[in-house]
Amino acid sequence: MAKFRKKKSGGSQQIDTSALPDIIFMLLFFFMVTTVLREQDILVDQKIPQSTQLQKLQNKTLISYIFIGKPKNTSLYGTEPRVQANDVLISSPEIVQWVNQERDKLPEADRTSITISMKVDKEVKMGPISDVQTELRNADARKVLYASTKKTEID
Amino acid sequence: MAKSKNRMGNEINAGSMADIAFLLLIFFLVTTTIASDKGILNVLPPKQDPNVPPPDIKKNERNIFNVLINANNDLLVEGEYRRTAAGLDKDFKEFIMNFGAPDEDAAALFNSFPASLQSQALRKPDSSDHPGEAVISIKTNRGTSYAVFLEVFDLAKKAYFDVYSERVGLTSDEYRALTGDDEVSKALQDKGKEGIPMAISIAEPDKVGGN
Numbered sequence: 001m002a003k004f005r006k007k008k009s010g011g012s013q014q015i016d017t018s019a020l021p022d023i024i025f026m027l028l029f030f031f032m033v034t035t036v037l038r039e040q041d042i043l044v045d046q047k048i049p050q051s052t053q054l055q056k057l058q059n060k061t062l063i064s065y066i067f068i069g070k071p072k073n074t075s076l077y078g079t080e081p082r083v084q085a086n087d088v089l090i091s092s093p094e095i096v097q098w099v100n101q102e103r104d105k106l107p108e109a110d111r112t113s114i115t116i117s118m119k120v121d122k123e124v125k126m127g128p129i130s131d132v133q134t135e136l137r138n139a140d141a142r143k144v145l146y147a148s149t150k151k152t153e154i155d
Numbered sequence: 156m157a158k159s160k161n162r163m164g165n166e167i168n169a170g171s172m173a174d175i176a177f178l179l180l181i182f183f184l185v186t187t188t189i190a191s192d193k194g195i196l197n198v199l200p201p202k203q204d205p206n207v208p209p210p211d212i213k214k215n216e217r218n219i220f221n222v223l224i225n226a227n228n229d230l231l232v233e234g235e236y237r238r239t240a241a242g243l244d245k246d247f248k249e250f251i252m253n254f255g256a257p258d259e260d261a262a263a264l265f266n267s268f269p270a271s272l273q274s275q276a277l278r279k280p281d282s283s284d285h286p287g288e289a290v291i292s293i294k295t296n297r298g299t300s301y302a303v304f305l306e307v308f309d310l311a312k313k314a315y316f317d318v319y320s321e322r323v324g325l326t327s328d329e330y331r332a333l334t335g336d337d338e339v340s341k342a343l344q345d346k347g348k349e350g351i352p353m354a355i356s357i358a359e360p361d362k363v364g365g366n
Contacts, residue, residue, distance in 0.1 A: 017173070024176035031183035049302040051309035053316055054193040055331055063192060117194060120301050125226075126360045127297030137202045145194040146305055 043077070044069035044084050045121045050151035057145060062115050064102040066095075068128060069121030081124045083132060092131045099139035115143040195309060197357075217281050218288045220250045222307055226298030230307070240306050247314035248275070251289050251351070253282035261285030264350040272321050286318075286351040294358040311355045319347030 044067050057063060067084040071077035082089045085098045103111050116136055120129060136144065203209065222243070223231040230237040232246065254265055254276040264285070265273065283289035291311050295304050313327070320330035323343050330347060333340040 017170075021172040021176050024173055024180055028176055028180045028183060031180065035183055035186060049305050051195060051305055053195060053309050053312040053327075053331065055196050057192050057196075058334055058336065060192055117192065122300075122302045124301045125297060126295045126299040126301060126304055129301055130297065130360045133199055137199050140202065142199040142201065144197045144199055145192070146197060146308075147192075147194040148305065148309075149193070 041087060042067055042084065043073065043087070043089055044071050044082055045123070046119060047122045048119060048147055048149055049122045051146075051148045052151050054148060054150055057115060057117075059110075059113075062106065062110055062113055063117050063145070064099070064114060065117050065119060066132065067119045068124055068132065070123060081121070081128045083128070092135050095132060095135035096139040099136065099141045103141070113143065114141050115145055116141050117145040117147050119147040195305065195312060197308070214288075214290070215284070217255065218283050218290060220247065220283070220289070220291045222291070222293045222311075224293070224295045224299045224303055224307060226296040228300050228303045240303065240310060243307060244310040244313045244317070247291060247311050248317055249277055250283055250291070251286050251314060251318060252276050253279055253284075253289070254286075255280050255282050255284050257285040260350070261287060268322060269324070272318070290354040290356055292356045292358060295360045297360045297362055299360065308355065308357070312353075315351070315353045315355075318351060323347045 046067060046069055065085075068081055069084075070079055071082050071089065077089060083092065083095070084090070085095070090098060099114070099116070103114050106114060118129070118132070133144070136142065221231070221233055225231070230240060230243075232243065237243075252272065252275050254261065255278055257265055261284070264287075265276065291314075293304070293307055293311065316327050316331055320327045323330065323346050325343070330343075333344045335341045335344050
């Protein structure tokens with residue numbers, strides 16, 4: 001009887017949880033490192049369409065983002081799709097100037113290979129997109145990435 | 156009794172550490188949006204000089220695969236009405252790989268293909284001569300939904316990537332993941348593309364249904 005009690009009080013049955021915080025901290029650090037705190041507010045709706053043939057760009061520094069969609073604040077900006085670059089809504093003619101500003105931020109050797117990632121809301125029609133593309137052609141920033149997420153295929 | 160109390164006091168209770176870490180973890184899990192720079196690449200044509208008229212390119216009608224998407228998101232594929240874009244990738248692929256009237260270079264290109272690709276050439280006289288000539292043309296209205304346009308563009312890309320990847324014996328996903336940074340992947344990439352330019356033309360939308 002005494003022997004039995006001794007074994008129980010030894011506590012060898014309990015799982016050692018002292019490493020648990022370490023594991024959780026490791027996960028925590030992973031997410032802390034991968035988190036990109038958004039430095040800009042997105043003022044337009046962004047429901048990115050899905051597609052299958054995605055490609056990843058190697059050099060992230062060459063990418064500049066342009067957001068197109070219906071403004072979130074419709075009472076202020078109306079319901080027509082607008083273009084957002086950096087943190088302001090701009091009109092089409094200003095795109096050339098914006099591209100040149102973005103290009104000036106890059107090292108000289110990379111300036112020709114600037115890529116514009118167009119994050120376009122699903123609901124947008126082709127008209128505004130075509131206008132933006134015409135301006136990008138005028139600014140000679142012809143590499144465009146239609147931002148998109150992976151489509152989960154149902155077979 | 157006093158002895159045991161003393162020993163207990165020296166140890167910091169680390170039991171709640173996991174809870175604190177969990178709390179932080181959940182916070183970051185919720186706020187994280189893993190930045191994705193994935194998408195579909197497109198290179199726009201150069202700016203057109205208004206003083207120079209656009210080059211008059213004579214191309215046989217059979218070498219152009221026309222896809223029209225109107226403001227109601229209906230499709231007109233080579234003169235035929237379609238409600239959805241489903242299955243369009245197969246048509247694109249058949250069109251690219253048709254080899255209706257290959258010239259010498261194209262015949263050599265054809266002979267360099269693996270047998271599985273060669274068997275896909277339908278040799279229809281009313282479809283493209285060879286991949287070097289074939290052009291997929293996508294035309295939209297201003298009122299066409301971007302999502303539908305992207306779907307069609309995606310399928311056109313899929314057709315080309317299927318051909319490239321089949322040629323070098325990879326899956327389409329593996330081929331697209333090639334970076335071209337090192338020599339091996341660059342060689343594979345070039346081998347897939349060689350002689351088959353990705354010719355997807357996006358026409359300027361006309362003014363129907365938009366603003």
